[in-house]
Amino acid sequence: MVTLLICAGAPETRSALERIAVxxxxxxxxxxTVDVVEAGAIVRKEPPDLVLLDAQLPGAGPDTVRRLVTSLGAPRVFMLGSRDDYAAMALALAAGASGFVRPDVSSVELAALLAHVLSGRRVGGAVPPEHVVAAQAAAQVPVQRPVLTEREVQVLCGMSEGRSNAEIGRGLYLSEDTVKTHAQRLFRKLGVNDRAHAVASGFRLGVLS
Structure with a gap:
């Protein structure tokens, strides 16, 4: 029997996800459930195959993700969270989450994601990449810490705070194009292709804390 556990605070969110899941x-x-502690108890008693965990819930941090994915049955955990919260994405991925589902995902896309994951396949290009950050890139972080310039670290910090290139540029008195150039160099050094995985690498390598 294939089971799903939804842990979300807002009743409308739970209802919407339940309608999609069926x-x-x-x-x-x-x-x-509306409670992270209760979710943990459910996982221990009857391990589901997949958990959708609302990142906005009290206690729904990386420690909770780690406990869930290392529990008996090892369910796959997907976080529900903000589009621009790259730090939360990075921490969840580093803790073992299978991915990060953004709240603007459509019902069709989320249903496809659930079916894809529950089939035993990894989340990748077959699932809308603009809505899901796959955990597999976290395993591609270089073992040796790359040498980043001070400016690249500043740009990475801005990314971790969810700032746009324009906002980072204003804070550093740089043009948006210059910030993009630093970001591209940063991505190459970290071996990643987007902001979320750059931030994940930053936390794993100790560049961000």
Missing amino acids: SVPGLDRVQS
Whole structure:
């Protein structure tokens, strides 16, 4: 039996996710809770195959993710969170989350994501990449810490705070194009392709804290 646990605070969020989940082929059971502690108890008692965890809930941090993914049954955990909260994405991925689902994901896309993950496949290009940050890139972080310039570190810090290139530029008295150039060099050094994975690498390498 394939099961899903939804842990979200807002009733409308839970209801919406439940409606989406019942449309997923092969999903036999959907449970929901508003409390992170209760979610942990459910996972220990009847481990689900997949957990959708609202990142805005009290206690829904990396420690909780780590406890869930290392518990008996090792469910896959996806975080529900803000589009621009790159720091939260990075911490969740580093703690073992399978991905980060943004709140503007459509019902069709989320249903496709659930079906994809529950089929046992990794999240990758077949699932809308603009809505899901896959955990697999976290494993591609170089073992040796790359040498970043002071400016590149400043740009990375700005990314971790969810700032746009223009906002980072204003704070550093740089043009947006200059910030983009620093970002591209930063991505190459870290071996990543986007902001979220750059921030994840920054935390894993100790550049960010």
